[in-house]
Amino acid sequence: MLFFFTFLIALTMVHCAHYDYGEYDRTRDDFRPGTFPDGFIWSTATASYQIEGAWNVDGKGESIWDRFSHTPGKVDRGDTGDVACDSHNKYREDVQLMKAMGLKYYRFSLSWPRIFPDGTVAGGVNQAGVDYYNNVIDELLANGITPMVTLYHWDLPQALQDRYGGWVNEEIVEHYDNYATFAFQTFGDRVKYWLTFNEPMVLCSLGYTSGEHAPGIHDPTSVSGLSCGHTLLKAHARAWHTYNTTFRQLQGGKVGIALSLLWAEPRDPDLPADVSATDRAMQMINGWFAQPIFGDGDYPNVIKETVQKLKSQLTEVPEFTDEDKSLIHGSADFLGVNHYSSRITSDKPIDIQTQSVFESFQMTTAPEWPRGQSDWLFAVPWGLRRLLKYIKEHYGDPDVYITENGWSDGDVQPPVMEDTGRICYYMTYIDEVLKAIEEDQVKVRAYTAWSFMDNFEWTRGYTERFGLHYVNFTDSNRPRTPKQSASFYKDVIANNGFPKGAEVTRIVQDMWEQCRGSDTVKEEL
Numbered sequence: 306m307l308f309f310f311t312f313l314i315a316l317t318m319v320h321c322a323h324y325d326y327g328e329y330d331r332t333r334d335d336f337r338p339g340t341f342p343d344g345f346i347w348s349t350a351t352a353s354y355q356i357e358g359a360w361n362v363d364g365k366g367e368s369i370w371d372r373f374s375h376t377p378g379k380v381d382r383g384d385t386g387d388v389a390c391d392s393h394n395k396y397r398e399d400v401q402l403m404k405a406m407g408l409k410y411y412r413f414s415l416s417w418p419r420i421f422p423d424g425t426v427a428g429g430v431n432q433a434g435v436d437y438y439n440n441v442i443d444e445l446l447a448n449g450i451t452p453m454v455t456l457y458h459w460d461l462p463q464a465l466q467d468r469y470g471g472w473v474n475e476e477i478v479e480h481y482d483n484y485a486t487f488a489f490q491t492f493g494d495r496v497k498y499w500l501t502f503n504e505p506m507v508l509c510s511l512g513y514t515s516g517e518h519a520p521g522i523h524d525p526t527s528v529s530g531l532s533c534g535h536t537l538l539k540a541h542a543r544a545w546h547t548y549n550t551t552f553r554q555l556q557g558g559k560v561g562i563a564l565s566l567l568w569a570e571p572r573d574p575d576l577p578a579d580v581s582a583t584d585r586a587m588q589m590i591n592g593w594f595a596q597p598i599f600g601d602g603d604y605p606n607v608i609k610e611t612v613q614k615l616k617s618q619l620t621e622v623p624e625f626t627d628e629d630k631s632l633i634h635g636s637a638d639f640l641g642v643n644h645y646s647s648r649i650t651s652d653k654p655i656d657i658q659t660q661s662v663f664e665s666f667q668m669t670t671a672p673e674w675p676r677g678q679s680d681w682l683f684a685v686p687w688g689l690r691r692l693l694k695y696i697k698e699h700y701g702d703p704d705v706y707i708t709e710n711g712w713s714d715g716d717v718q719p720p721v722m723e724d725t726g727r728i729c730y731y732m733t734y735i736d737e738v739l740k741a742i743e744e745d746q747v748k749v750r751a752y753t754a755w756s757f758m759d760n761f762e763w764t765r766g767y768t769e770r771f772g773l774h775y776v777n778f779t780d781s782n783r784p785r786t787p788k789q790s791a792s793f794y795k796d797v798i799a800n801n802g803f804p805k806g807a808e809v810t811r812i813v814q815d816m817w818e819q820c821r822g823s824d825t826v827k828e829e830l
């Protein structure tokens with residue numbers, strides 16, 4: 306899931322009244338029928354801590370999210386991932402539901418402490434954990450579903466947190482590389498798509514700056530957050546080179562990284578101050594990780610300037626040597642994009658002496674943007690197309706896999722099963738992907754809906770539901786029920802988009818008008 310730095314969240318709540326979003330692109334919101342290129346990947350995603358449960362079963366070690374959610378006051382209603390969707394037991398049923406939707410791909414993550422309970426190879430491998438993932442992978446393949454595996458989706462072994470202080474300490478790189486090597490070795494005969502990390506920006510800013518996420522480190526100076534990012538980039542590059550050198554020839558897979566990328570639109574495109582503020586925001590939020598890997602191999606200037614200012618407070622200055630740069634630059638076979646929302650950005654003058662460049666812009670939303678249950682989630686489909694074009698132009702025209710995109714409803718009674726808001730969101734965002742491919746020639750290879758089912762939404766616990774399937778968390782069997790969006794997405798997959806001139810076009814066109822014309826989305830909230 307995507308979040309922003311805390312100060313951005315606070316600013317988000319201010320609506321901007323002066324923004325005329327239709328003024329300079331009148332066809333922007335038109336529906337474009339058409340099908341996706343042959344072989345386009347349609348997928349859904351989950352993550353280990355959010356769905357597996359079985360937190361202390363079969364030899365699994367404690368993760369930082371186990372520790373964090375067990376700490377009173379950290380998660381809404383005191384929810385934990387102890388049971389979650391119980392996918393540790395119910396993965397066969399999940400695979401059958403995927404098959405029923407016609408899904409051919411599934412993105413999920415490995416829990417590092419389920420495989421190495423204390424995070425290290427020396428501490429010993431937990432065979433039961435390895436067996437579990439072998440079973441999941443085999444079950445998927447037996448049902449014609451290709452696994453796409455995230456190595457790290459936030460559940461660090463607690464032992465590594467205790468021993469090293471987590472991602473601020475570069476000693477962890479070695480352990481991560483050992484873990485990645487083991488995963489390539491053990492599962493790589495069957496797994497051909499890998500993601501090293503999920504959303505480093507989010508994990509470093511919420512885990513090591515605001516402290517809202519595990520491991521809960523609150524450091525408003527940004528020193529910990531920047532160190533975390535520095536370590537992650539090195540760990541990512543190490544794992545990619547390990548794969549490239551040792552496994553690629555034999556296994557023939559691809560290794561990428563999933564970055565949470567935001568689209569920022571200048572409040573006034575004719576005002577140079579707003580345009581440059583928007584550029585700073587894009588560099589800071591997206592470029593922090595995208596530029597070292599997909600750009601010139603180094604941090605964007607806004608990050609470098611911040612590091613210079615903080616130098617006196619840093620023990621290890623996060624700056625790359627030439628060797629680091631050459632290892633990091635180009636260390637991805639594709640760019641995984643987790644994208645949910647956009648912001649309108651304007652300039653905010655700062656005192657250069659006392660304030661950080663991070664504070665030099667201000668972000669808002671437009672009143673007409675429908676909002677999901679999550680306070681940061683506003684539906685701005687055209688933002689995705691602009692982001693994709695930006696990626697093509699700024700990050701070397703990489704193969705792009707959209708690795709997350711989705712919409713939240715509340716945990717209400719009766720549950721939202723006719724989830725029009727989610728259908729509208731998927732329909733409009735997917736159509737923008739089609740425009741990006743056909744009109745802007747962006748090399749988008751995959752689209753992944755977040756999420757396959759309702760699950761543990763981090764600090765929001767089970768209060769925000771992102772699933773194509775409803776999960777009843779008060780029932781010990783955790784029954785899953787497809788929502789209307791599951792059947793909508795099933796049709797999109799079966800048709801490989803919205804075929805021109807077909808009946809489906811008419812139906813989608815009608816829905817499109819409804820989504821745009823009515824207040825359905827707002828009513829649902």
Ligand SMILES: *[C@@H]1O[C@H](CO)[C@@H](O)[C@H](O)[C@H]1NC(C)=O
Pocket residue numbers: 549550635
């Ligand atoms: C990846 O591995 C291939 C084959 O060993 C090698 O030729 C190439 O230089 C490696 N790429 C990088 C960026 O190190």
Ligand SMILES: *[C@@H]1O[C@H](CO)[C@@H](O)[C@H](O)[C@H]1NC(C)=O
Pocket residue numbers: 720777778779780781
């Ligand atoms: C969820 O499960 C509980 C316990 O079995 C049941 O009472 C409740 O009706 C279920 N809710 C829904 C929406 O199915």
